[in-house]
Amino acid sequence: EEIRYRERMAYPPFVVLASMLxxxxxxxxxxxTAKTLREGLDAANADKECRILGPAPASIARIKNEHRIQILVKALNRKKLRDVLAIGLANAEENSADMRAIHVEVDPVNLM
Structure with a gap:
């Protein structure tokens, strides 16, 4: 049942997933920063091959006085994901995003 749900909802192992916190x-x-990053990712994903979700508050929105906002990026293949992330991050940096605040994890073990 879980595997059918993952396929229907486009979650791993059927897609490659990146979590951007x-x-x-x-x-x-x-x-x-999250807004600027999303705009950079959208520009990098002009062909709409990746699905970008967020920004939204992380499931644990605040830890030790740090606010946490999450963006998820799903792609059918690793190369496309890598390209969109690289270009999206470069776009965000060009638009003065606080790059020290962005943490990227490809194939996250959990989304907490």
Missing amino acids: IKHADLNTATE
Whole structure:
């Protein structure tokens, strides 16, 4: 049952998944960084081959005075995911995103 659900919802092992976690003590900085990152990812994903979800508060929205916002990126193949992440991060950096706040994990073990 779980495997059918994962296939229907496009979760691993049927897609490659990246979790992008934006962590910052200041909520406005975290929110603006997440927004800028999403815009950079959208520009990198002009062909819409990847599915981008978020930004949204992480399932645990705050830990040790750090606000946490999450963006998920799903792709059918690893190369496409890698390209969208690289270009999206470069776009975000060009648009003054706080790159120190962005943490990227490909094939995350969990999304907490």
